[in-house]
Amino acid sequence: MTTSIAVFGSAFNPPSLGHKSVLERLQHFDRVLLLPSYSHAWGKAMIDYDARCELVKAFIEDLGLPNLELCLLEKEIAVGNESVTTYAVLEELQKRLPDTELTFVVGPDNFLNFGKFYKSDEILKKWQILACPEVVKVRSTIIRENIVNNRSISHLTTERVARMLTDKLHYSFREYD
Numbered sequence: 001m002t003t004s005i006a007v008f009g010s011a012f013n014p015p016s017l018g019h020k021s022v023l024e025r026l027q028h029f030d031r032v033l034l035l036p037s038y039s040h041a042w043g044k045a046m047i048d049y050d051a052r053c054e055l056v057k058a059f060i061e062d063l064g065l066p067n068l069e070l071c072l073l074e075k076e077i078a079v080g081n082e083s084v085t086t087y088a089v090l091e092e093l094q095k096r097l098p099d100t101e102l103t104f105v106v107g108p109d110n111f112l113n114f115g116k117f118y119k120s121d122e123i124l125k126k127w128q129i130l131a132c133p134e135v136v137k138v139r140s141t142i143i144r145e146n147i148v149n150n151r152s153i154s155h156l157t158t159e160r161v162a163r164m165l166t167d168k169l170h171y172s173f174r175e176y177d
Contacts, residue, residue: 062158
């Protein structure tokens with residue numbers, strides 16, 4: 001039997017209840033890989049990669065959904081600080097997991113920009129694409145703004161993530177300090 005894997009790439013800058021609303025609808029997949037962007041393709045400023053990975057781990061624990069996994073593939077295949085394309089990620093995953101059916105999950109940020117993706121036509125030919133907009137409209141930008149303005153974020157993300165984000169002693173908020 002073929003394993004079905006959903007690949008959900010995002011900046012996770014930081015993980016939000018919007019991400020949660022997408023992930024809750026992916027329970028029919030055997031595995032769902034949460035793939036934080038190593039370097040953003042369009043130059044977006046992000047919290048440190050390792051810190052975002054810690055946040056994603058906490059997010060996964062908070063959600064308690066059995067098929068979720070953190071995937072560090074972008075860091076593994078990155079060259080310097082260059083962004084890693086979706087095409088490169090899917091090619092490498094297919095090479096490592098040849099007997100799997102891969103589905104790339106496109107969230108609201110990328111749905112309208114999919115034509116800008118490197119080799120978007122080839123991605124459409126080789127893999128399944130699932131457009132999965134957020135049900136809960138919570139943007140990571142709002143979380144970051146609330147942190148900067150010392151406002152609560154507990155209603156915007158999960159409990160552990162909120163606690164970790166408000167503890168600035170353990171995280172580098174370069175662009176927000």
